[in-house]
Amino acid sequence: MTNFFIQSYLTYRALFFWLNWPSYIGNVFLVPVLYITMLLLTGRFANSPLDSEFYVLGMAAYSTPFILIWGITQCNYYERVTGTLAHVLGSSGNRWLIFWSKGTMHFPNGLFTVTSSLLFAWAFIGLDFTNLNWVTLVVSVLLFALSCTAFSLCIGIFAIVMRSWLTLSATASGLLILLTGVVIPLEDLPFFLHYVGNVLPLTNGVTAFRAAFDGAGPMSVGDHLIWELGVGISYGVLGYLFFLFVEADARRRGAYDTSIL
Amino acid sequence: MVADSINAVECVNLGRVYSSRSALGRRRDVEALKDLNLEIPKGSVFGLLGPNGAGKTTTVRILSTLLTPTSGRARVLGYDVEAQAKQVRRNTGFILGGERGLYGRITGEQNMHFFAALNHINPRDAKRRTRQLLERVGLAENAGMAVENYSRGMKQRLHIARGLLTDPPVLFMDEPTIGIDPVGAQELRNYVPELASEGKTILLTTHYMAEADMLCDTIAIIDRGELAAVGTPGEIKRRFSRIGIVELTVNRPREELAGEILDLEAVERVESIAEGPFQKLTVSLRFGEDLTDKIVEIVGTDNIESLVSRDPTLEEAYINIIR
Numbered sequence A: 001m002t003n004f005f006i007q008s009y010l011t012y013r014a015l016f017f018w019l020n021w022p023s024y025i026g027n028v029f030l031v032p033v034l035y036i037t038m039l040l041l042t043g044r045f046a047n048s049p050l051d052s053e054f055y056v057l058g059m060a061a062y063s064t065p066f067i068l069i070w071g072i073t074q075c076n077y078y079e080r081v082t083g084t085l086a087h088v089l090g091s092s093g094n095r096w097l098i099f100w101s102k103g104t105m106h107f108p109n110g111l112f113t114v115t116s117s118l119l120f121a122w123a124f125i126g127l128d129f130t131n132l133n134w135v136t137l138v139v140s141v142l143l144f145a146l147s148c149t150a151f152s153l154c155i156g157i158f159a160i161v162m163r164s165w166l167t168l169s170a171t172a173s174g175l176l177i178l179l180t181g182v183v184i185p186l187e188d189l190p191f192f193l194h195y196v197g198n199v200l201p202l203t204n205g206v207t208a209f210r211a212a213f214d215g216a217g218p219m220s221v222g223d224h225l226i227w228e229l230g231v232g233i234s235y236g237v238l239g240y241l242f243f244l245f246v247e248a249d250a251r252r253r254g255a256y257d258t259s260i261l
Numbered sequence B: 001m002v003a004d005s006i007n008a009v010e011c012v013n014l015g016r017v018y019s020s021r022s023a024l025g026r027r028r029d030v031e032a033l034k035d036l037n038l039e040i041p042k043g044s045v046f047g048l049l050g051p052n053g054a055g056k057t058t059t060v061r062i063l064s065t066l067l068t069p070t071s072g073r074a075r076v077l078g079y080d081v082e083a084q085a086k087q088v089r090r091n092t093g094f095i096l097g098g099e100r101g102l103y104g105r106i107t108g109e110q111n112m113h114f115f116a117a118l119n120h121i122n123p124r125d126a127k128r129r130t131r132q133l134l135e136r137v138g139l140a141e142n143a144g145m146a147v148e149n150y151s152r153g154m155k156q157r158l159h160i161a162r163g164l165l166t167d168p169p170v171l172f173m174d175e176p177t178i179g180i181d182p183v184g185a186q187e188l189r190n191y192v193p194e195l196a197s198e199g200k201t202i203l204l205t206t207h208y209m210a211e212a213d214m215l216c217d218t219i220a221i222i223d224r225g226e227l228a229a230v231g232t233p234g235e236i237k238r239r240f241s242r243i244g245i246v247e248l249t250v251n252r253p254r255e256e257l258a259g260e261i262l263d264l265e266a267v268e269r270v271e272s273i274a275e276g277p278f279q280k281l282t283v284s285l286r287f288g289e290d291l292t293d294k295i296v297e298i299v300g301t302d303n304i305e306s307l308v309s310r311d312p313t314l315e316e317a318y319i320n321i322i323r
């Protein structure tokens, strides 16, 4: 267990290129603030019938997958391009732990960013905390941070295969902003896209998260919370299986050091 | 399992074909290894030599489970590199060298700790081993420096330290001394017999003939993926260089001597140089011929200051094989 944390910590220090003060503060704290402000203003400008709380909470929650996706895919990408992947996979290291260790240290970032977004909304936008059910809030945030970590780890394996992280992160985070109901209510999406939202992380978590601010107890949104957990576990298992497949395939093709896998 | 066989490594008809596709989707196959057969006895130092592209790195990658063979099979300590990759990894260390393969943003020490954790070494042992190994490869003073600021030679040393982290009974080294200055290279070469004396089996590839000659019990030369020669350095030199060398120093120089010796049957080349008051002759002759008597006859017994017959160098033998 200690080794798992040493591994997680060092892989994070070694491969997370945003781990310097300007990038870290920018991406973990400033980007969400900008997004929240931007959407709030757009919503007002467009005379949206939805109240501003809908956007503020949606974007605060969305800051979690944002930092997780961009952070984790870049770590996987750099593992490949620096040539350390061959050494990691040539070791007797446990594959399940290797897979998760890429996300351990990012998970807290997902929690920090949503927390600071909420603080910002409280201090500057007057987000109303009076009806808040704290238990629902904490549980929903933990669950969607978990499912977004698992989702990002899964996307991260594609970053290894495709040797790219910018396009991938942009695509994945774009999909989430469109289809998880953070800015566009799911009912407003055309029929089948509604279903897509349900197999993405965050969709159910954010519903529970919003309900928390209306005072809903965890039991009343239990199905959403369980669904969010299920989505997280599914991406975890899927990503891990995909990782094993990529490893076997790379050994077959001799592709650890070539530009195209 | 045949784990108690006397061979640490066995390759049987080992083959590897790389397939790649061009941008237009045209398939191109490169046959990097063809039916390679190798046996490396436990506890020996085995050198793999060959020109660029011969398949040395490919062999090392297959044996360290980074690559699967496309035909034939390979075993390390009796474990199949494909079917029992896990056991192979637990018992081997590999040193690929080069600029890549290390984490630049963290220190040398942290790199070691990371790979120790990965290999399930408990943290206390990891610290101790890291300290020992960094000391051993001469990196103790730079242990706390980010690896991106290491020189090439320092990176190479770190590669070696990492390869030894798990104290594996079998070690694969791909050009371990490349990029290291002569003194450092000599230092690293000294580890090889040291490690061998600890009972480790070592497979190393190199382009330095003197290194192979000095370190290896057995040498295999491969060319275009095929085994061209295998034997002890001495055997290779004798068997594969089709020349023998006689060097003699003459008291009373005479210009015609060189020509007279060259007229002898089986002599291929004679070089003559003045060495102070003496004349030095280097005679290359067809291998297996002994012309000492005839040469002495021509020169005259009392005229010979010294005469030695020597084997050609490994380099001379190597060039003969590869041509």
Ligand SMILES: Nc1ncnc2c1ncn2[C@@H]1O[C@H](COP(=O)(O)OP(=O)(O)OP(=O)(O)O)[C@@H](O)[C@H]1O
Pocket (backbone or CB within 6 Å): A253, A254, A255, A258, B018, B019, B020, B030, B031, B032, B050, B051, B052, B053, B054, B055, B056, B057, B058, B059
């Ligand atoms: N990943 C790869 N994809 C396609 N071809 C490859 C790949 N790796 C090596 N090759 C080819 O396989 C052959 C053997 O390469 P290998 O790297 O094993 O040679 P080597 O003996 O190590 O050479 P060097 O002395 O230059 O290191 C070469 O023709 C090389 O181009």
Ligand SMILES: [Mg+2]
Pocket (backbone or CB within 6 Å): B056, B057, B058, B174
């Ligand atoms: Mg090579």
